[in-house]
Amino acid sequence: MKANLVLLPGDGIGPEIVSEAQRVLEKVAELFGHEFSFSSQLIGGISIDKTGDPLPQETIDACKASDAILLGAVGGPKWDDPSAKTRPEAGLLKIRKELGLFANLRPIRLFDQLVDSSPLKRDIIEGTDILFFRELTGGIYFGESGRSGSGQDETAFQSMAYSVREVERIVRMAAKAAQQRDNRLTSVDKANVLEPSRLWRQTAARVMAEEFPDVQYDVVLVDAMAMHLINRPRDFDVVVTGNLFGDILTDEASMLPGSLGMLPSASLGSDGPGLYEPIHGSAPDIAGQELANPLATILAAAMLLRHSLSLLDEATAIENAVAAVLADGLRTKDIARGGKHIGTKEMGAAVVERLQK
Numbered sequence: 001m002k003a004n005l006v007l008l009p010g011d012g013i014g015p016e017i018v019s020e021a022q023r024v025l026e027k028v029a030e031l032f033g034h035e036f037s038f039s040s041q042l043i044g045g046i047s048i049d050k051t052g053d054p055l056p057q058e059t060i061d062a063c064k065a066s067d068a069i070l071l072g073a074v075g076g077p078k079w080d081d082p083s084a085k086t087r088p089e090a091g092l093l094k095i096r097k098e099l100g101l102f103a104n105l106r107p108i109r110l111f112d113q114l115v116d117s118s119p120l121k122r123d124i125i126e127g128t129d130i131l132f133f134r135e136l137t138g139g140i141y142f143g144e145s146g147r148s149g150s151g152q153d154e155t156a157f158q159s160m161a162y163s164v165r166e167v168e169r170i171v172r173m174a175a176k177a178a179q180q181r182d183n184r185l186t187s188v189d190k191a192n193v194l195e196p197s198r199l200w201r202q203t204a205a206r207v208m209a210e211e212f213p214d215v216q217y218d219v220v221l222v223d224a225m226a227m228h229l230i231n232r233p234r235d236f237d238v239v240v241t242g243n244l245f246g247d248i249l250t251d252e253a254s255m256l257p258g259s260l261g262m263l264p265s266a267s268l269g270s271d272g273p274g275l276y277e278p279i280h281g282s283a284p285d286i287a288g289q290e291l292a293n294p295l296a297t298i299l300a301a302a303m304l305l306r307h308s309l310s311l312l313d314e315a316t317a318i319e320n321a322v323a324a325v326l327a328d329g330l331r332t333k334d335i336a337r338g339g340k341h342i343g344t345k346e347m348g349a350a351v352v353e354r355l356q357k
C-alpha cells in the first residue's frame with residue numbers, strides 16, 4: 001500500500017527518536033512491499049524559533065492531507081519563560097483539536113524481559129497487556145466553568161457533560177479494538193454518583209448489546225478500578241473511560257511497567273489521520289547524548305500501522321522485533337539497571353535488524 005506519513009520531530013530528544021522510528025518504518029515498507037512517503041514538519045519550540053508559531057498553517061495542512069502522523073515531543077526549558085506569548089505545548093493542543101482526535105489510546109504492555117523494572121511483584125504484573133481508551137475532547141475538562149461570590153463564599157464550579165454521540169463513538173472504537181485482541185472490554189465510570197456516568201453506562205451497554213454481542217463486556221467503578229490496576233492488572237484487556245478518569249487511570253497504569261521510555265500512545269478521530277507519539281516528554285536533560293530510548297516511539301509507529309493503516313502483521317512484526325532486541329539483552333541506559341547499555345541509534349539499528357515478515 002501507499003501511505004503518506006507526516007513526521008513531527010519537535011524538541012529535545014524528539015528528532016533522535018523519530019528518526020529511529022522512521023528507519024524502522026522504512027524497513028517495514030521494504031519487507032512487506034509498501035510505499036511510505038515521509039514529510040517532516042515543524043511543531044513546538046523549534047517551530048516558535050523558526051516561525052514564531054508553535055503550529056504553523058503549513059504543518060496543519062500537511063497533517064490534514066496525511067494518512068497518519070508520528071510525533072516526537074515538544075517543549076524544554078528554553079521556551080519556559082512565563083512572559084512568552086506562546087508555548088510549545090500550544091502546538092500539540094491545537095493539532096489534536098484541528099484533527100478532532102477524541103480518543104486517546106494507551107497500551108500498557110509489560111515486556112517479559114523488563115518485568116523486574118516494575119514496581120510491582122512479578123507474580124502480579126507478569127503478562128499485563130491492557131489497552132486504554134480515554135475520551136479526550138469532552139467531559140469535565142471541556143465543561144462550563146466559572147466563579148461567583150467573594151471572600152469565604154467565593155465558589156468555583158466546573159460541569160461534566162457527555163452526550164450519547166460522544167459515548168457511542170468511543171465505545172465503538174474500543175469494542176472494535178477488543179475484537180482484534182482478547183475480545184474483552186471494561187467500561188469505567190462513577191455511575192453510583194454522577195449523572196453523566198449513568199448516561200455513559202446506559203449508552204455503552206446498549207452499543208455493546210446491539211453491535212458487539214460477541215465481546216465480553218463489564219463495568220467497573222473508577223475508585224475500584226484504581227485498586228484493581230495495581231492488584232490484578234492482568235485481568236483487563238481493553239478499558240474505555242471518560243476524560244478525567246482516563247487521565248488519572250492512564251497515568252497510574254503507565255507506571256506499572258516502570259519504564260517511561262517504552263510506552264507509546266495514539267490519538268484518533270472518527271476519520272482522518274491519527275497522531276502517534278511516545279508518552280514521555282522531550283527529555284532535554286539527555287538530548288543529543290545518544291541516551292534516549294527510541295522504543296516508545298518505535299512502538300508508536302507500530303500502533304500507527306495497526307490503527308491508521310490496518311497493517312496488523314506489520315505492526316506485530318515491529319513489536320516482535322522489539323521483544324527480540326530485549327530478549328538479546330540490549331538496553332538503553334534508562335532500562336539498563338546499571339549494566340552495559342547501548343545508544344539511541346544502536347537500539348534503532350538493532351530493531352531494524354531483527355524485523356522479519
Ligand code: NAI
Pocket residue numbers: 013072073074075076077092260261277279280281282283284285286291292293294296334
Ligand atoms: P520527560 O518525559 O521529558 O522526562 C522525564 C525523565 O524521563 C527525564 O529524566 C528524562 O531524561 C527521562 N526520559 C524521558 N523519555 C526518555 C527516553 N525516551 N529515554 C530515556 N529517558 C527518558 O518529562 P519532563 O522532564 O517533565 O519534561 C521535559 C519537557 O517535555 C518539558 O518541556 C515538558 O513540558 C515536555 N513534555 C512534553 C510532552 C509531549 O510532547 N507530549 C509530554 C510530557 C512533557
Ligand code: MG
Pocket residue numbers: 247248251
Ligand atoms: Mg495526565
